[in-house]
Amino acid sequence: MEPAIMVRGLDHHFGAGEARRQVLFGLDLDIARGALVVLMGASGSGKTTLLTLLGGLRSVQAGSVRVLGREMAGASATALAGARRRMGFIFQAHNLHESLTAVQNVRLALDVHGAVPQAEAAAARALSxxxxxxxxxxxxARLSGGQKQRVAVARALAGSPEIIFADEPTAALDAENGLAVVALLKRLGAARGTTTLMVTHDNRVLDLADRIVTMRDGRLMPA
Ligand SMILES: Nc1ncnc2c1ncn2[C@@H]1O[C@H](COP(=O)(O)OP(=O)(O)OP(=O)(O)O)[C@@H](O)[C@H]1O
Incomplete structure (x- = not known):
């Protein structure tokens, strides 16, 4: 079976004219289905840029990015939106809506999948x-930082994604809550075959990773 993620010769530039600057250089990467992979590297090394390209949140400029068997380079906005429905995203700033309850926040994420039968029950299941x-x-406002982050995790899980992209999901958490979040992602890999790619600076979670990928100055370091 094709890996969940297959990247070949991926370059990326930001800016135009004089200000144009290359930030990713010829990346090649395969990530097996069901794996929990940690992406590490110094600030500015290109981790978030790579994650957003894989997640269809920015257009591929050069090279090939295949996610779940589909080419993201040159894909239409509709095709990218379709690909994103098979993914879950967890970001550092959890972006919960303050005016909505936990279960309503999770439900909102399900609405992008169109009519989900029993969305309320599905949202409650993800929260449990x-x-x-x-x-x-x-x-x-009545939840702790760790609890808010867990709502963000529940929101990413609610649509039963095949891939989860997480950008520093444990940054706002203490050791215990941070490990609990990563352990949960690991269990999902085993139980549902969910693939997780997680950016983290958090050394505490490395033991749980199936694999650690390191970036330096826009390049992937040899394993
Ligand atoms: N929208 C943008 N416009 C111009 N340059 C950008 C943009 N986003 C990122 N960059 C530059 O691209 C490089 C890679 O940034 P990126 O955010 O991918 O790094 P990172 O490894 O995720 O860093 P951090 O760990 O600090 O989040 C950096 O030099 C950054 O300044």
Whole structure:
């Protein structure tokens, strides 16, 4: 079976004219289905840029990016949106809507999938997966930082994604909550075959990774 992610000769530039600058240089990368892969590297090395290209959040300029068997380079906006429906995203700033309860925040993410039968029940299930079954109707203001981050994880999981992209998901968490979030992603890999690619500076979670990929100055370091 084709890997979940297959990248070949990926370059990326930002800016135009004089200000044009290359930030990714000829990346090649395969990520197996079901793996929990940690992406490390110094600030500015290109991790977030790579993640957003893989997630169809920015256009591929040069090279090939195949995700779940589909080429993202040159894909139409509709095709990219279709690809994104098979992915879940967890970002550092959890971006919860303050006016909505935990279960409503998760439901909102399900709405992008169109009509999901029993969306409310699906949202509640995702929240109980992250141990928040007794906080369904709390607004973010009444949740701790760790609990808010777990709502963000539940939101990413609710649509049963095949791939999860996470950008520093443990940054705002203490050791215990950080490990719990990563352990949950690891369990999903085993139980559902979900692939996770996670950017982190958090050394505490490395033991749980199936593989660590390191970037330096826009290049992938040899394993
Ligand atoms: N929208 C943008 N316009 C211009 N340059 C950008 C843009 N986004 C990122 N860059 C530059 O691209 C390079 C890679 O940035 P990127 O955010 O991918 O790094 P990173 O490894 O994720 O860093 P960090 O760990 O600090 O989040 C950096 O030099 C950054 O300044």
């Amino acid at each position: 997966l992250v141990g928040l079954e007794d906080r369904l109707h709390y607004h973010p």
